Amino acid sequence: xxxxxxxxxxxxxxxxxxxxxxxxxxxxxxxxxxxxxxxxxxxxxxxxxxxxxxxxxxxxxxxxxxxxxxxxxxxxxxxxxxxxxxxxxxxxxxxxxxxxxxxxxxxxxxxxxxxxxxxxxxxxxxxxxxxxxxxxxxxxxxxxxxxxxxxxxxxxxxxxxxxxxxxxxxxxxxxxxxxxxxxxxxxxxxxxxxxxxxxxxxxxxxxxxxxxxxxxxxxxxxxxxxxxxxxxxxxxxxxxxxxxxxxxxxxxxxxxxxxxxxxxxxxxxxxxxxxxxxxxxxxxxxxxxxxxxxxxxxxxxxxxxxxxxxxxxxxxxxxxxxxxxxxxxxxxxxxxxxxxxxxxxxxxxxxxxxxxxxxxxxxxx
Numbered sequence: 001x002x003x004x005x006x007x008x009x010x011x012x013x014x015x016x017x018x019x020x021x022x023x024x025x026x027x028x029x030x031x032x033x034x035x036x037x038x039x040x041x042x043x044x045x046x047x048x049x050x051x052x053x054x055x056x057x058x059x060x061x062x063x064x065x066x067x068x069x070x071x072x073x074x075x076x077x078x079x080x081x082x083x084x085x086x087x088x089x090x091x092x093x094x095x096x097x098x099x100x101x102x103x104x105x106x107x108x109x110x111x112x113x114x115x116x117x118x119x120x121x122x123x124x125x126x127x128x129x130x131x132x133x134x135x136x137x138x139x140x141x142x143x144x145x146x147x148x149x150x151x152x153x154x155x156x157x158x159x160x161x162x163x164x165x166x167x168x169x170x171x172x173x174x175x176x177x178x179x180x181x182x183x184x185x186x187x188x189x190x191x192x193x194x195x196x197x198x199x200x201x202x203x204x205x206x207x208x209x210x211x212x213x214x215x216x217x218x219x220x221x222x223x224x225x226x227x228x229x230x231x232x233x234x235x236x237x238x239x240x241x242x243x244x245x246x247x248x249x250x251x252x253x254x255x256x257x258x259x260x261x262x263x264x265x266x267x268x269x270x271x272x273x274x275x276x277x278x279x280x281x282x283x284x285x286x287x288x289x290x291x292x293x294x295x296x297x298x299x300x301x302x303x304x305x306x307x308x309x310x311x312x313x314x315x316x317x318x319x320x321x322x323x324x325x326x327x328x329x330x331x332x333x334x335x336x337x338x339x340x341x342x343x344x345x346x347x348x349x350x351x352x353x354x355x356x357x358x359x360x361x362x363x364x365x
Contacts, residue, residue: 004039011049013249024333050257100165190222243300249329
């Protein structure tokens, strides 16, 4: 199994300044390659301290210059917020600078504060994602972008530098709603799973995605990538205590940033599934139940428990890659580094011994 880590630059839940948050997460990213992680990931978010990385490709370009071997993953580039030509140029340039190390994760966005701040109508996001992705994928393959859609209208341009390494098999999309999953399967992307649903539901939806992908593309999709908010400690009791504190803080930051406790998503076209979150949170005891539920989805515990959880999640969906988020919520730089080093020492090497998903699934059947 391929094992990566993600720096998310979270300032929510603690007392760190923005500079201290950046110092902490850049420090952890700098430890990743020496500690044996195989990829470093970043996120894209705007305007709140939920995750303070407004340009994931800029972050990954900086990391490319500091590393030699690790893959560079976006978790994710939110396509409706970008001009297709400019984002294609940025991706191609980073791929050249890094020697073909980019793993391209894409998404359509859910944060109203971000759509409003960037002047994009959320009701257009699904179609904008589809059109931008179609224009982008063709450009990454051919070096030429030309598209005439409802929102994306791009006259023919030749991109330089052009593609040097094929992107086939290294483009993934983060999806929560079944409708978006179908769009992404038909576009031919892999799946990046960020846990927010019961794992048995994720398993069933991943199986449906595979069927749609096979029918549309005529081939097997790439094995999914699974991310998780990870905490490991030698003490099971302390692991549970701190996981509930810090992962709980992270979940509260999700509600804050995406405004899931407000009903706007229920009336926003293309976000009907996300609107259900408001109903759950508004129910009696809903906030506490949802926090407990979210914490239960993540891998935390002793090294053995974290290993077992990650492998069980990967087996459910046939994943070959795990990306651990190792500093979040109210964690200090020291907390995050201790978490990362224990994971790297006792969990990472064992995960890297896990056989590929196709082999695991064939043995299980």
